[in-house]
Amino acid sequence: MIAVKREGVILETTNLDFEDESVINPAVIVDGGVIHMFYRAVKTGNISSIGYCRLENPLKVVYRASKPILFPSLDNECHGIEDPRIVKIDDTFYLTYTAYDGDNVVGALATSKDLKHFTRSGVITSQISYSKFVEWLKNDKHPHNDKYFRLYNRRQFATNTGKLLYILDKDLVMFPSKINGKFFFLHRIRPDIQSLSINKIDDLTLPFWKEYYSNFSKHIFFKPHYNHESSYIGAGCPPIKVDEGWLMIYHSVYDTTEGYVYSASVALLNKFNPSIEIARLPYPLLKPEKDYETKGVVNHVCFPTGAIIWDDRLYIYYGAADKCIACASVSLKELIDELLNYTK
Template sequence: MVKVKKEGIVLEKTDLPFENVAVLNPAVIKEGDSVHLFYRAVRKGEYSTIGYCRLDGPIEVAERLDFPLIDAELEIEKQGLEDPRIVKIDDLYYLSYTAYDGFNARGALATSKDLKTFKKHGLIAPPIRYTDFMAGNKTGGKMSGKYYRSQLYYYKESEPGKTLMLWDKNVVFFPRRIKGKLVFFHCIRPGIQMVSVNNLEDLTKEFWDHYFHRFQDHIFMDPVFEHESSYIGSGCPPIETEYGWLMIYHGARETNQGMVYSACAAALLDLENPARVITRLPYALFEPEYSWETKGEVNNVVFPTGTALFGDTLFIYYGAADEHIACASVSLSKLVAELINSW
């Protein structure tokens, strides 16, 4: 098994009103020796915004804003902007996040040219009602049992005057175009799906109608191992290596103590056809073990959302117990070798 070092907590909540409950699940991008974190900041009432800090090197905090960098402005995000991820494609930064209105949670996008000001593009998740998805009306017939059971488990009763939309979270872009197309993961439990489009403007209702008519064709990864037996979801943006795209994702399993969320070195994906999974690590890369990972706003959580590479050392940033931002490190070359040896 490849050795992973827990570096400890990088960022804690403060007494500032916008982050006095928790900080967690940061979007991460490295520029030079600086690491930029765009993190989920939670205030009382479970409202989330996106805070910002800059690290000097992989661990040391050099700068931190005392106000949200990105706040809720749209009706779709009135309860919060959650769990951001970020990549740079060409000269534009793509920051994806979950927009939560207190009832529906769906993938949204903002872009920036300078990491200081962001333009919101609204929802990029499919506009499909929960009832349509469950009935198979938009999926070309009855869906597989595991998807039906998983969605039924997370179903909640509609409130008067509200329409329950299909929850679709954890939108994560690849950091470059592949064969000229923008490619991103999204997550309808229990698996991970993949979308490929020429431009964001292609994500029309007609596009999604066609997509869901062949929904099974777009599922490229499902849970298969014990440590991810309940469901899996996107984690960090994929990392390009000579052997394929390294994907680190999250998995969850039900235990007698409740749900346990582990970080998993998921796979190597084909560089030019990333829907082809070359290999997957058969064990969790790391799991909750320290008190700050096992006890918090949500117990037993390590939720990876970003990485930074310094030499051969890959630093993985994650939300710990839904309350702190922590970091783990691993040799990139050894991790890739471990994956190759598992073929």
């Protein structure tokens, strides 16, 4: 098994009201030699915004903003902006996040040129009901995992007050470069990870989504395979391009008598067609073991959302037990060598 070094907790709550409950699940990017972190800051009552800090090396925070850089301001995010991820394509930064309105969980996008001012592009996942999802899936002649039709997806059409309810679609992650000339996203409707390829955001119309779900099996990007991912999986960190392909850190979940256990897992994908899996580790790269990972707001959670390469090491940033932000590192070469022992 690969040797992973736990670097410990690097960010905790403060007494500031926007982050007094937890700080978790950060987006991390290196730009101009500077490490920028955009993290989910949770205030009492489980309302999330996006905090910001800057690091001078992978483990040392040298600046932390006293106010959120993004906070709920639209109806579809009135109960929180959660779980950001960030990439840069050309001269634009793309920050994806989960928008939560108290009932619906959807994927949204904001862009920036300077990492200080962000423009919202709005929700970019489908916002369709479970019944519409099932109706359109009937056009796809391929069989589907019965977990798509279980209780966590099988929501009513609307609340008692008439508010529309959508199938839960989150973990929106963008590749840091275009694939075959198109923006390439990952998202997650349980239990698998799905992919989304578009020329521009305006392409995401209702007819687009009808065609998408009518050929849903073509868009299932990555499926659970091993015991530690037997319940479901989800996109984690934006994939990192290495000589051997795309390195994908994702979260894997299995159920126990004490509840779900969330781990960080890893796979290697084809450089030119990421839907082709080259290899994946048959065990979690990082599973909850330390007290700060096993005991918190939600126990037994290592939830990876940001990763960087620094001095030939891969640093993975993750939410630990939904309470704090921790980091673990591994030799990049050793990780690739280990992955290649498990090529398909």
